[in-house]
Amino acid sequence: MLFNSLQFCLFFAVVTTLYYALEWRWRWKMLLVASCVFYMAFIPAYIFILFSTILIDYFMGMMIAKSTGRRRLIYLQVSIVSTCLVLFVFKYFNFFGMTVRELQNLLGAAQDFPIAHIILPIGLSFHTFQSLSYVIEVYRGRQEPERNFGIYSLYVMFYPQLVAGPIERPQNLLHQFYEDHRFDLSNFAYGLTLIGWGFFQKMVIADRAAVYVNSVYNQWSIHSGLSLLVATLLFAVQIYADFAGYSCIAIGCARVMGIQLMTNFNHPYFSKSIGEFWQRWHISLSTWFRDYVYIPLGGNRVSVSRHYVNLLLTFAISGLWHGANWTFVIWGTYNGVLLVIESYFHSLGWRYPRNLIGNILRRTVVLVSICFGWIFFRADSLEAAVGIIRRIATDTSFSLSSVEFAVLPFSGDNTAFAVGLVTCLLIAIMFMLEIGAELNFRKVRGLLHYSLSYQFATTLAMFEFIMLFGVLRASAFIYFQF
């Protein structure tokens, strides 16, 4: 069930109404049933996979808490291995198989490694990481094991964040299911405004950009360098608006019920460094990798060379998490390399000038570096990514007809210019509001927080924009495929 569908609107209305109609003791049960219904709307049988991981991690959590010494580590390892095995089988088996076949081909051997026909369960990467986070926190003694199996199940499969995060920590989420959230109009209105903003980002910005990006990237070899450059920049907008929009909707749906999820995006494209970018982009995943991969490897409290290796390894694994393709691994590693380079220059004492030009320069460098990485993220293959980069770099022709051709993919007909111009205007509106929030302009913050009338007006405006300029045909969120 996609968020941007009538089916979900009805589902959300029913669930929220029931939430407040029921006595608080029954609410978590209703939410659990609703989350099961939500998950089973995709492929019903896969609920068994989800419950098997929930069962294993629930019992391992209990066993870890009851045990001492080496046994605790063994139970933790069982949990990690079993969860990762599920992830490997459903997400990485074919990637592994294809890689082995290519190696076999290189060695002149028969390419007989089996390939399975498996559909990736929706949200697998997200809920497995959320489960692992729970077990690890119990092991570290930072979280008491959850004894109520139903509540623990709800923690893993709470429907707003089940399929694409934010990846919650047990300390933040678990206790909220025990609380009696009374109806609060400001929470309710704020939640609705967040939902409205999320749908604006998804349906008005991301889906519009996607029309152009898909048209160009899916047939990159027939497009000019200019079209490919525009498509790359639009993809940077698309992936941000798509994912941040989803997160907003998820956070808003929870907030309407008085449940607070963590912030997942914090205006990442205004970052002054790559390090800062990764503190602002997909915060729940970045902090997960920081706490459970980077720091256990030693973080930066090791030798310089080992620190760099830790960065590269962490980001390579993060890239692999995003998708079973070498393009994602390269994208992740590339971001690791950027951090290593930044860290190296920082250690040499190199700094940008502390003036306006320096500020603009450092932000531009970060933006260009990140956008370059998105080429690998979006391209279907390594060959395509290299081809796109080569064409952008070498096809520098700029004429009136090349601009006309570059505009055409917005709609494929003579409305392309109008569609392109409006798309750019809407993107500008989104970023202007984000700049306002970044610079802490009171009026922009007031759009959401200071009074119900502001929230009312904002939600109303978002609705009109979505109806008039949104792509109303439901399309999946990008991060659903992960």
Next chain:
Amino acid sequence: MATIVSTPTQERSSTRTGWPYLGKLAISAFGILLCLVTIKFFTEHLLAPRNMGLNGALVQRNLDLLLIGSSHTRQSYDIRLLEKTTGLSAFALAYNGDDLKTMSQIIDYLVSRPDRCPRYIVVEAYSALLGRKPDLQDPRYFFDAPPALKMRIIRTYLSEHRRPSALLDVFDLVVNRGNEAIVTYPVNSLLLKRLAYRGGPTGIKTPGVSAEQFSHFTSDATSGQPDPVQLAALYRIIDIAEHHNISVIFIESPLPKPVSSDPKIQALKADFREILEAHHLRYINGDLDFPNSDPSMFEDNNHLSAAGREKFTLDVSADLKTWIASLPKNRAAAISR
């Protein structure tokens, strides 16, 4: 906007229910939307371009030749060259995916405006469309149509697509489509003037395809049997022509040989010819005497390239002059080629 602001201020005590808030939000949202959409419905056709589409055809006075069809028509004729070689004023009224059903609606509307009705009409006889289920593929047709025609389009669409999602399609069409053109009208209208000459393409030189691409062309025909609704529309066009004394000729632009030789296309062409011959109407098969094995003549599997367009326009100009010369005062000539 979790990314824009942090936690909200608790500015008043909680109320028991959110229904009043939701109610006000819903009424305001749908009320504003209804006002905007109503204004749009009754006025957007005034912003339609005047050098293409239905509005373009309606502003023409004393138009000699109207070419009506889909993108197949738009890409097939160089209007400037056609006017030069025939000595007639011409206009291409073409929307992407325009089928016989849509064409019959447009012709019906044009004949209700005798002051805007052309002397001769060239109807696209693209055989693949005869076999296709009717559909509204190009929302610009709805955008350009005056309110009365818009209502007719909606009624026709709903009667042909009896499923719940048809209402969503209509909602999409009425509320969501065409808003970009309205918002950017001052700038966009200037650009559109440059992009088309009397409905036909201008400026962009579309190249031909490679031999390899050409050899992989397949036809778009989904069936070798005429669709009943399209067939009824064809008879309606014939009927309009006979009752309003309009001279009509049916022309099928050239198709690439791999497409044209498709048995479904051949069957549909034969059906076209048979029906038109029975009603003594002229049908021109553009494949004859055209180098449709030459990849440079085609942009894709059903559109001519700039070179193909020029060649075909010259060929068809001669045929049109011959046809017009042979017309009796009140009836169309009756020979099919």
